[in-house]
Amino acid sequence: xxxxxxxxxxxxxxxxxxxxxxxxxxxxxxxxxxxxxxxxxxxxxxxxxxxxxxxxxxxxxxxxxxxxxxxxxxxxxxxxxxxxxxxxxxxxxxxxxxxxxxxxxxxxxxxxxxxxxxxxxxxxxxxxxxxxxxxxxxxxxxxxxxxxxxxxxxxxxxxxxxxxxxxxxxxxxxxxxxxxxxxxxxxxxxxxxxxxxxxxxxxxxxxxxxxxxxxxxxxxxxxxxxxxxxxxxxxxxxxxxxxxxxxxxxxxxxxxxxxxxxxxxxxxxxxxxxxxxxxxx
Amino acid sequence: xxxxxxxxxxxxxxxxxxxxxxxxxxxxxxxxxxxxxxxxxxxxxxxxxxxxxxxxxxxxxxxxxxxxxxxxxxxxxxxxxxxxxxxxxxxxxxxxxxxxxxxxxxxxxxxxxxxxxxxxxxxxxxxxxxxxxxxxxxxxxxxxxxxxxxxxxxxxxxxxxxxxxxxxxxxxxxxxxxxxxxxxxxxxxxxxxxxxxxxxxxxxxxxxxxxxxxxxxxxxxxxxxxxxxxxxxxxxxxxxxxxxxxxxxxxxxxxxxxxxxxxxxxxxxxxxxxxxxx
Amino acid sequence: xxxxxxxxxxxxxxxxxxxxxxxxxxxxxxxxxxxxxxxxxxxxxxxxxxxxxxxxxxxxxxxxxxxxxxxxxxxxxxxxxxxxxxxxxxxxxxxxxxxxxxxxxxxxxxxxxxxxxxxxxxxxxxxxxxxxxxxxxxxxxxxxxxxxxxxxxxxxxxxxxxxxxxxxxxxxxxxxxxxxxxxxxxxxxxxxxxxxxxxxxxxxxxxxxxxxxxxxxxxxxxxxxxxxxxxxxxxxxxxxxxxxxxxxxxxxxxxxxxxxxxxxxxxxxxxxxxxxxxxxxxxxxxxxxxxxxx
Ligand SMILES: Nc1ncnc2c1ncn2[C@@H]1O[C@H](COP(=O)(O)OP(=O)(O)O)[C@@H](O)[C@H]1O
Ligand SMILES: [Mg+2]
Numbered sequence: 068x069x070x071x072x073x074x075x076x077x078x079x080x081x082x083x084x085x086x087x088x089x090x091x092x093x094x095x096x097x098x099x100x101x102x103x104x105x106x107x108x109x110x111x112x113x114x115x116x117x118x119x120x121x122x123x124x125x126x127x128x129x130x131x132x133x134x135x136x137x138x139x140x141x142x143x144x145x146x147x148x149x150x151x152x153x154x155x156x157x158x159x160x161x162x163x164x165x166x167x168x169x170x171x172x173x174x175x176x177x178x179x180x181x182x183x184x185x186x187x188x189x190x191x192x193x194x195x196x197x198x199x200x201x202x203x204x205x206x207x208x209x210x211x212x213x214x215x216x217x218x219x220x221x222x223x224x225x226x227x228x229x230x231x232x233x234x235x236x237x238x239x240x241x242x243x244x245x246x247x248x249x250x251x252x253x254x255x256x257x258x259x260x261x262x263x264x265x266x267x268x269x270x271x272x273x274x275x276x277x278x279x280x281x282x283x284x285x286x287x288x289x290x291x292x293x294x295x296x297x298x299x300x301x302x303x304x305x306x307x308x309x310x311x312x313x314x315x316x317x318x319x320x321x322x323x324x325x326x327x328x329x330x331x332x333x334x335x336x337x338x339x340x341x342x343x344x345x346x347x348x
Numbered sequence: 349x350x351x352x353x354x355x356x357x358x359x360x361x362x363x364x365x366x367x368x369x370x371x372x373x374x375x376x377x378x379x380x381x382x383x384x385x386x387x388x389x390x391x392x393x394x395x396x397x398x399x400x401x402x403x404x405x406x407x408x409x410x411x412x413x414x415x416x417x418x419x420x421x422x423x424x425x426x427x428x429x430x431x432x433x434x435x436x437x438x439x440x441x442x443x444x445x446x447x448x449x450x451x452x453x454x455x456x457x458x459x460x461x462x463x464x465x466x467x468x469x470x471x472x473x474x475x476x477x478x479x480x481x482x483x484x485x486x487x488x489x490x491x492x493x494x495x496x497x498x499x500x501x502x503x504x505x506x507x508x509x510x511x512x513x514x515x516x517x518x519x520x521x522x523x524x525x526x527x528x529x530x531x532x533x534x535x536x537x538x539x540x541x542x543x544x545x546x547x548x549x550x551x552x553x554x555x556x557x558x559x560x561x562x563x564x565x566x567x568x569x570x571x572x573x574x575x576x577x578x579x580x581x582x583x584x585x586x587x588x589x590x591x592x593x594x595x596x597x598x599x600x601x602x603x604x605x606x607x608x609x610x611x612x613x614x615x616x617x618x619x620x621x622x623x624x625x626x
Numbered sequence: 627x628x629x630x631x632x633x634x635x636x637x638x639x640x641x642x643x644x645x646x647x648x649x650x651x652x653x654x655x656x657x658x659x660x661x662x663x664x665x666x667x668x669x670x671x672x673x674x675x676x677x678x679x680x681x682x683x684x685x686x687x688x689x690x691x692x693x694x695x696x697x698x699x700x701x702x703x704x705x706x707x708x709x710x711x712x713x714x715x716x717x718x719x720x721x722x723x724x725x726x727x728x729x730x731x732x733x734x735x736x737x738x739x740x741x742x743x744x745x746x747x748x749x750x751x752x753x754x755x756x757x758x759x760x761x762x763x764x765x766x767x768x769x770x771x772x773x774x775x776x777x778x779x780x781x782x783x784x785x786x787x788x789x790x791x792x793x794x795x796x797x798x799x800x801x802x803x804x805x806x807x808x809x810x811x812x813x814x815x816x817x818x819x820x821x822x823x824x825x826x827x828x829x830x831x832x833x834x835x836x837x838x839x840x841x842x843x844x845x846x847x848x849x850x851x852x853x854x855x856x857x858x859x860x861x862x863x864x865x866x867x868x869x870x871x872x873x874x875x876x877x878x879x880x881x882x883x884x885x886x887x888x889x890x891x892x893x894x895x896x897x898x899x900x901x902x903x904x905x906x907x908x909x910x911x912x913x914x915x916x917x918x919x920x
Binding site for chain 1: 642689855871884
């Protein structure tokens with residue numbers, strides 16, 4: 068019971084600290100803005116540990132964070148191999164192929180206003196569909212290896228990136244295009260010097276959405292067939308064996324992979340679209 | 349410059365020794381926009397000659413076709429009737445020869461380029477060499493008093509400075525004709541006075557032909573050699589007023605009786621052309 | 627006007643749809659022909675082109691079924707089946723729809739409440755917002771199998787709730803983001819005006835912030851409902867479900883019946899379209915009533 072009350076007390080204290088920090092004169096400081104969510108996260112972990120220990124929750128239901136951490140250290144080799152298979156080979160390769168294909172398609176589509184008007188509503192609709200459902204079909208077409216995972220990922224990221232890019236390409240204002248006309252700029256000059264840079268904030272929206280979809284696609288596709296490693300494969304087999312700590316270890320890896328992937332794209336976005344009002348603040 | 353419909357207008361200064369060279373020649377220009385609410389007659393029977401080195405202001409209530417006329421000159425809009433020639437070429441041919449430096453009401457600088465990068469933009473498109481690009485950027489930024497701001501981004505500058513940068517951009521490739529559509533309309537009066545003064549100096553130094561749209565009578569009188577008074581529905585030229593003020597114009601000239609006299613004529617012209625409606 | 631609308635909107639869309647169908651048929655012929663040719667070779671026959679095409683469109687287990695085959699399969703498993711039948715796609719669609727709606731309701735509620743908390747408390751904003759963003763970068767599917775296995779152990783039976791949780795997880799975030807934007811939409815002056823009336827916090831919430839947020843809310847709800855459906859299907863896929871559209875995909879895969887997978891996928895797409903349309907309709911009606919329609 069000490070664990071339970073201790074952890075609750077810790078959580079309350081951490082919250083109080085955050086309240087104080089958030090209303091303190093330094094609240095606009097970068098360090099404070101990072102510290103607050105970190106403190107909150109740590110307090111949740113402590114609370115989790117305390118509740119599980121205090122109430123003696125069965126590890127089959129919910130293992131404490133310390134057990135998950137121990138499992139991560141113990142099985143790091145396996146986790147790493149799974150990570151490479153799923154996140155790098157499946158998700159990232161599919162992501163790169165899908166985004167590139169969507170980008171090139173968008174450039175082609177953009178040349179014909181008729182095509183753009185036709186494709187935009189359809190693309191928007193398809194982007195909202197549960198495309199993950201294609202996973203078993205891709206596994207059937209491309210086999211158990213990472214290729215089928217990449218194929219699912221391609222299908223999933225294609226439409227969000229396509230739609231955002233097409234939309235972004237029409238972002239440049241009428242005035243800026245007129246200006247290009249007074250310079251007698253050619254199509255490619257206008258595209259490279261004006262419309263692509265102006266489209267970047269939109270393109271990155273699509274790319275960011277894509278990062279999450281890519282991991283989802285790669286993991287789900289493994290549920291339908293994979294070699295004997297990979298995050299999705301591990302999760303489904305370990306759930307079957309009720310080795311929930313291993314499942315959580317994989318989840319932690321997946322969360323880390325997802326956050327890193329998203330963070331990386333966000334970082335590139337910051338660098339590319341430094342000029343956009345949303346990035347200047 | 350002359351308005352062909354009114355050949356009787358006094359054309360003083362049209363001295364024999366210095367033959368005027370017509371740069372823009374419009375004859376009976378018509379432009380009708382087809383809109384959902386029916387046709388809009390934006391320009392009707394517009395006939396106008398603009399000579400090399402003229403500073404022509406266009407003034408009139410909104411909707412009288414000032415912007416449209418500038419856009420027709422720059423080949424951004426196709427007239428539905430009449431004829432327009434720029435240096436004996438069609439506007440589109442002149443556009444391809446990069447005859448126009450266009451300045452809009454909004455500076456329209458690219459936020460992802462520095463000030464120098466923005467001024468360089470037309471130079472890159474036209475294909476100047478790297479050295480020449482640098483050289484020209486330096487020169488025109490000096491011309492608009494922006495040296496030292498090369499590496500700043502537009503959003504780090506005030507509205508007046510942004511507008512100066514956009515003028516520099518229009519000057520950079522030595523376009524023969526400057527088309528300025530209410531370039532100072534969004535700025536406050538103090539900044540505007542300052543920029544007016546600078547623009548006059550610039551015009552004197554470069555001797556470009558300038559077409560300048562404005563809503564402000566004092567601005568028109570202060571800047572131009574000719575003031576074109578337009579009236580709406582359909583958009584047409586009501587009167588062309590030749591400005592008798594000397595080319596040398598300190599800001600104080602705006603308090604002289606001569607200046608006020610010209611301003612009065614413009615105001616009367618606007619009234620007669622039903623310029624003030626409401 | 628209507629002519630313009632046809633030419634500007636409908637015609638391009640129809641053209642692209644037609645192009646997609648044409649591509650689909652082409653791909654079906656190309657992908658299915660290898661099986662056709664292999665069969666013919668085994669039988670020692672040579673086939674004409676029309677024979678090949680005909681065969682590629684009528685295989686019972688094609689690599690890529692032609693659209694009309696999928697349509698026929700859907701017809702067979704909707705109109706020609708009793709609604710209560712385990713083979714009826716309407717039955718399975720209903721199962722998925724229930725989880726979707728439950729998750730949508732839960733996710734929307736969480737999203738709105740979190741948004742209110744974040745708008746009114748700096749501590750909440752600074753503590754929660756980064757985690758909300760991170761939550762969306764975590765592939766929820768990694769959690770799905772475990773949620774399904776663990777929930778019954780703590781006394782929550784049935785598959786509806788696990789699926790609804792996954793749905794809610796995907797759907798709360800767009801609602802949260804939209805609502806935060808919406809609740810912050812009123813200008814300084816509008817808020818100051820409320821102050822000059824000496825309005826209470828609750829009053830300015832109900833009379834200013836909440837109404838201002840409605841357009842934003844509906845935009846998010848359209849994204850949210852689609853995300854909820856994705857969540858419900860994701861909740862069925864990796865968990866050995868036997869009922870629901872996701873389960874049909876799963877079973878179709880286990881029994882090597884691609885037609886069934888495609889039919890279920892198509893139904894999911896139709897369902898998504900209907901749901902988005904309904905939310906869009908509600909949006910238009912509500913905004914019109916509130917005088918906010920464009
Ligand atoms: N692209 C267009 N389509 C339809 N009508 C236009 C367009 N551009 C301008 N107009 C109309 O033509 C008239 C003249 O416009 P404009 O030249 O912009 O006037 P000004 O610049 O003098 O205010 C206005 O009635 C305006 O509504
Ligand atoms: Mg105008």
